[in-house]
Amino acid sequence: MKDWTFIVILSIVAMATPLAPILIGRLIGPRKGNELKNATYECGVETRGDTWVQFKVQYYIFALVFLVFDVEVVFLYPWAVAYNRLPLFGVLAGVVFVITLAEALIYTIRKDALRWI
Amino acid sequence: MSLTPLHAIFALMSLFTVGGAVGVVLNRNLIYAAMYLVLSLFGIAGLFILLEAPFLAAVQILVYVGAISVLITITVMVTRCVFCKEPPPRQLTLVAVMAALVMVTLGFVIMTRFGGLTPAADVPADSIEQLGVAFVNPQAYLVPFEVASILLLGALIGAIFIARDDLPRDEEAVGGDDHA
Numbered sequence: 001m002k003d004w005t006f007i008v009i010l011s012i013v014a015m016a017t018p019l020a021p022i023l024i025g026r027l028i029g030p031r032k033g034n035e036l037k038n039a040t041y042e043c044g045v046e047t048r049g050d051t052w053v054q055f056k057v058q059y060y061i062f063a064l065v066f067l068v069f070d071v072e073v074v075f076l077y078p079w080a081v082a083y084n085r086l087p088l089f090g091v092l093a094g095v096v097f098v099i100t101l102a103e104a105l106i107y108t109i110r111k112d113a114l115r116w117i
Numbered sequence: 118m119s120l121t122p123l124h125a126i127f128a129l130m131s132l133f134t135v136g137g138a139v140g141v142v143l144n145r146n147l148i149y150a151a152m153y154l155v156l157s158l159f160g161i162a163g164l165f166i167l168l169e170a171p172f173l174a175a176v177q178i179l180v181y182v183g184a185i186s187v188l189i190t191i192t193v194m195v196t197r198c199v200f201c202k203e204p205p206p207r208q209l210t211l212v213a214v215m216a217a218l219v220m221v222t223l224g225f226v227i228m229t230r231f232g233g234l235t236p237a238a239d240v241p242a243d244s245i246e247q248l249g250v251a252f253v254n255p256q257a258y259l260v261p262f263e264v265a266s267i268l269l270l271g272a273l274i275g276a277i278f279i280a281r282d283d284l285p286r287d288e289e290a291v292g293g294d295d296h297a
Contacts, residue, residue, distance in 0.1 A: 004166055008126070054195060055191070057195045059195065061276065061277060061280050062191070063184075063187050063191040064273070065273065065276075066184055066188075067180075067184040070184040071184075072269060074175075074176050074180055075252070075262065077245070078248040078249030082249025082252075083249075085246060086249070086253060089253070091253075093253040093259055093263065094253055097263060100263070100266040100269075100270055101266055101269060107274055108273065113277045113280075
């Protein structure tokens with residue numbers, strides 16, 4: 001439980017740090033807007049069309065690929081923690097696991113599913 | 118029973134979990150509902166930590182807060198009507214009563230039929246390490262561990278096979294014009 005105390009303190013500091021400037025700005029900043037100040041972009045290209053549009057379904061593949069390799073990380077995490085206690089066979093078993101999922105990565109790349117659209 | 122900081126943390130994490138879940142149900146904007154879901158899942162991770170299950174907490178953060186929320190956000194993004202004004206929820210009272218009924222029933226069954234809430238045995242400090250050793254031990258979970266990788270491989274190939282048809286291709290020549 002001792003270690004978690006530090007994580008709790010870190011989370012509180014991490015949440016407070018970005019919130020503080022926003023709140024301080026709200027409190028002491030002057031609020032005199034004009035057309036230029038209220039514009040979404042002060043410089044650069046104005047956006048066209050609606051922000052809330054339907055995205056192409058192909059983006060879903062990126063999420064699925066991410067999910068698969070995220071679950072791989074979950075399995076490898078205890079394996080990596082126990083690495084120093086593992087026999088050679090155990091290390092090789094983990095390597096087989098990684099190689100199997102490397103096939104998944106190769107398949108994804110070969111099927112051109114990682115190209116940004 | 119005296120109040121300890123643990124009670125305060127439990128209350129805060131329960132607030133995150135239940136409050137986030139209520140936010141998901143009541144919010145009419147799908148993206149905001151997804152964000153509330155992240156808060157709720159994060160609260161569950163905190164509850165796992167309080168239950169001294171650090172591996173489950175890590176899984177909760179990595180998979181649910183990390184990946185499932187991304188998956189759900191993208192699911193919302195590809196829906197046809199992201200920012201449509203949904204009609205306000207109907208039958209809210211009925212749903213709330215049903216949910217409360219399920220909770221009371223489950224709580225009753227757990228408290229009476231399964232011997233109630235008993236403190237678990239002490240969790241060893243190196244529980245994650247022991248799990249890692251057991252994963253690659255042939256006498257323990259080696260086969261499920263390797264099958265899991267094949268399952269993930271199959272899931273990925275299946276997902277790409279289903280979604281691939283709409284991808285723009287220039288290398289592969291496939292018969293038929295299935296570009297809608």
